[in-house]
Amino acid sequence: MKRNTFYLLAGIVALAEVGIFWLSVELERPILIQVAFVLGVLLIYLARRRVEERIEDERTAMITQKAALRTLEVFWVVFFGVSLGSAVVAFSRPLGLRPPHPGPPNMAPVDVLELPFVGGFALFQMALLCLMIFLYVGFRMYYARKYGEWDRDEEQD
Amino acid sequence: MENGIEMKNRIKVYRAMHDLTQEGLANELGVTRQTILAIEKGKYDPSLDLAFKIARFFGVAIEEIFLYGDTAERK
Numbered sequence: 001m002k003r004n005t006f007y008l009l010a011g012i013v014a015l016a017e018v019g020i021f022w023l024s025v026e027l028e029r030p031i032l033i034q035v036a037f038v039l040g041v042l043l044i045y046l047a048r049r050r051v052e053e054r055i056e057d058e059r060t061a062m063i064t065q066k067a068a069l070r071t072l073e074v075f076w077v078v079f080f081g082v083s084l085g086s087a088v089v090a091f092s093r094p095l096g097l098r099p100p101h102p103g104p105p106n107m108a109p110v111d112v113l114e115l116p117f118v119g120g121f122a123l124f125q126m127a128l129l130c131l132m133i134f135l136y137v138g139f140r141m142y143y144a145r146k147y148g149e150w151d152r153d154e155e156q157d
Numbered sequence: 158m159e160n161g162i163e164m165k166n167r168i169k170v171y172r173a174m175h176d177l178t179q180e181g182l183a184n185e186l187g188v189t190r191q192t193i194l195a196i197e198k199g200k201y202d203p204s205l206d207l208a209f210k211i212a213r214f215f216g217v218a219i220e221e222i223f224l225y226g227d228t229a230e231r232k
Contacts, residue, residue: 055189056189057187057188057192058188058192058203058206059188059189059191059195060189147195147201148191148194148198148200148201149195151191151194151195151198151200153179153194
């Protein structure tokens with residue numbers, strides 16, 4: 001498989017994932033997009049192994065490693081900070097760890113995890129994952145530039 | 158140049174002697190052309206494995222191609 005064919009396939013898979021996500025929302029079936037996403041990633045990994053032109057070697061592996069490490073270093077701080085905030089919110093509510101605030105005598109117990117709250121949290125998680133992707137792309141571009149990914153010389157001119 | 162000591166190399170010279178392009182050498186060594194270019198420009202120091210592969214490909218000792226720190230200045 002040519003490198004451009006691979007990129008084309010990756011684009012088609014990404015578009016299909018968007019379509020399946022929409023379908024999943026319409027049908028209210030979360031499992032659809034969950035399975036489709038995992039299958040899509042598997043398909044892209046398999047296709048990448050069939051690319052004839054060499055696109056990876058020790059230098060690109062090092063760029064990937066460095067970018068991934070830096071992303072993790074930054075991301076865990078952000079994620080832990082946000083999670084600490086969430087923990088404070090969670091522990092401020094009755095979770096069984098401490099007695100709930102006394103309410104009116106005949107009041108029903110409040111659900112701890114209401115569905116809109118879970119949905120909001122999922123969106124927030126996705127936003128954090130997007131941040132992680134942006135961080136990774138940024139670091140990758142930095143290291144790719146540092147290690148001569150886009151350098152040109154007389155052979156190309 | 159990770160530790161501040163510059164490592165020079167003479168890959169470009171040996172390539173010219175063997176009438177090889179960067180692409181050709183990259184294909185022979187199983188790396189990308191950009192990696193050969195990055196090594197030639199001193200932006201990336203190859204692993205010991207790749208350095209030996211390059212030296213063996215040109216049929217010379219590794220020190221003939223890669224000059225480390227003060228060795229580079231003396232030559």
